[in-house]
Amino acid sequence: MTPLNFPNNNPASASSRVGLLSRHLAAGVQHPASSSTPIAFLSTTQSPGFSSSQPSKMSSQPEHPALLIPGPIEFDDAVLQSMSHFSESHVGPGFVATFGETLSMLRKLFQTTSPSSQPFVISGSGTLGWDLVAANLAEPGDNVLVLSTGYFGDGFADCFNVYGANVDKMAGPVGGRPQLPEIETVLKSKKYKIITVTHVDTSTGVLSEIQKLSEMVKSVSPDTLLIVDGVCSVACEEIAFDAWNVDGVVTASQKAIGCPAGLSISMFSGKAIEAFKARKSPPASYFASMKNWMPIMQNYEAKKPSYFATPSPQLIHALHTALSQILAKPLSERFAKHKEASDRIKKAVADLGLKQVAGSPDDQAHGMTAIYLPESVKATDILPKLAKNGIIFAGGIHKEIAPKYIRFGHMGVSVTDPARTDIDRAIEALKSGLAECGYQKA
Secondary structure, three states, X not given: OOOEEOOOOOHHHHHHHHHHHHHHHHOOOOOHHHXXXXXXXXOEEOOOOOOOOOOEEOOOOOOEOEEEOOOOEOOOHHHHHHOOOOOOOOOOHHHHHHHHHHHHHHHHHHOOOOOOOEEEEEEOOOHHHHHHHHHHHOOOXXXXXXXXXXXXXXXXXXXXXXXXXXXEEEEOOOOOOOOHHHXXXXXXXXXXXXXXXXXXXXXXXXXOOHHHHHHHHHHHOOOOEEXXXXXXXXXXXXXXXXXXXXXXXXXXXXXXXXXXXXXXXXXXOHHHHHHHXXXXXXXXXXXXOHHHXXXXXXXXXXXXXXXXXXXXXXXXXXXXXXXHHHHOOOHHHHHHHHHHHHHHHHHHHHHOOOOEOOOOHHHEOOOEEEEEOOOOOOHHHHHHHHHHOOEEXXXXXXXXXXXXXXXXXXXXXXXXXXXXXXXXXXXHHHHHHHHHOOOOOO
């Protein structure tokens, strides 16, 4: 059985993650405007059977490299144009109607029809979702079990520590996840108020299995709330909120949903809301308090003006457009396209003789791929070569393997828009970049 790690409220763990991110940024590619190396910008698109000498305009956006990191992602023109909506009152009838429709569309995205489910859209990053969970659903002294598959699982555990919960962290091996029999044994050994799981950890590309986990949790410990960190999974991996009996999912706007960063998006079950209402003490946060936000969300969805803190009308308009595009076709089709692109990318990685951080096919996400580099190639060598060819990948951030791998994000319009060639160009850029670094498949 994987040993449990019981973290203390130690600022060193948080600072070590900050250091990793700082090194990643420092090792990153130059901004095109400051680089002396010519950059091949992604300004055109080609369809099957295209002639490379006859490019067509990809979009109305300024020329730029294709952003293929695990978020933010490339955005559709219509979504970006929504951001240019004229200024309006956040309690005016036009915006209230848009916000209300946006909240209702989120129910469809999360696949919940239960009237007791409650969506939240709050200005902030995906990390705000952690605070929303920890500040409202956990009280000081409550037992919380965090299933960690990388950097972001560790971060969620840190967040609970800040709010005084008793946190047990169960981590899988690097590139793997805790297994159900192990989790079941732990759940039987102690009563937990909350269990959290990162659906896709952006640091490793490890995909957790939610449906079977939920079935086990509800069988062994039915009072325990199951909370899913879906920041890197919502809109590219299926989440059937009602059918899977999930109690909460937190996500963000800038990944597979395809809206610029700045919105914390979440959905909570009626059971989670009742757990919040049964608190013995008020939430230890003001801005992240469900007490403050719940009536606002309920009023907006009912098309009634309401106010606690000012939302971002422009971002809400962009989210409304992104959700309208997503829901224009069956969600199953969207998930299938992400799987198809993922399979193609993972085959290309294998054909190059490279391995993924997520070792088992069952543990591999469909919206990103974390790729181990050859021993002879450093991320600081290949990332600039990719950028020169108009492709931006991300460096590694998992503390145990950070220098050894890179991350390829493939979600949203880069996958679903048949007119774009981002994925094909990225695969070719990876091949040529490795060759430039002197790598040849054994």
